[in-house]
Amino acid sequence: MFLVKWAFIGLVLLPAAEIAAFMVVAVVIGWSWAILLFLATSVLGIMLLRRAGRADLDRLRGAIRRDGIGAIHFETPGVATVTAGILLVFPGFITDVVGALLLVPPLRRIAVATIGRAFKKRQQRRPTSDRTVIDLAPDEWHQVSERKPRQRRRPRDPNSESRRARTP
Numbered sequence: 073m074f075l076v077k078w079a080f081i082g083l084v085l086l087p088a089a090e091i092a093a094f095m096v097v098a099v100v101i102g103w104s105w106a107i108l109l110f111l112a113t114s115v116l117g118i119m120l121l122r123r124a125g126r127a128d129l130d131r132l133r134g135a136i137r138r139d140g141i142g143a144i145h146f147e148t149p150g151v152a153t154v155t156a157g158i159l160l161v162f163p164g165f166i167t168d169v170v171g172a173l174l175l176v177p178p179l180r181r182i183a184v185a186t187i188g189r190a191f192k193k194r195q196q197r198r199p200t201s202d203r204t205v206i207d208l209a210p211d212e213w214h215q216v217s218e219r220k221p222r223q224r225r226r227p228r229d230p231n232s233e234s235r236r237a238r239t240p
Contacts, residue, residue, distance in 0.1 A: 090164030097165055113168040117160025120175075124153045152180050 098106035128150030152174045159171030173179045
């Protein structure tokens, strides 16, 4: 749930942050230069993805499909290039800066180390096992019906009632 919550917050805040970054860049260098830079980074991302090749993109897509987002290891050849290309294609200067940083090997190593430390801290905070779950082999358990069994009444002994009635 933690990852889903932060992904949702990121998807809501990223467009607002990208608009604010565009406004800042436009004020600093001018509107026409900002739009030109905006388009140039997208074209650069497309060229980078073309250069990376279909094999790298298919390898990344297959790894994500197989292992999820944890499959992205920037040390694997082509992964950083494809990820940087995708980030450069996305409109906005924040994603462009992150994509450009992934293209610089020393900065990529720093990013990998930082992300690795964050995942280790998260793993250490999470309990290693759930004490409420017991794993059993298939021959160690059997299905139990959800219905409650009927309570059986003891059959009445006609002699016991008559005995009680006779005794004062």
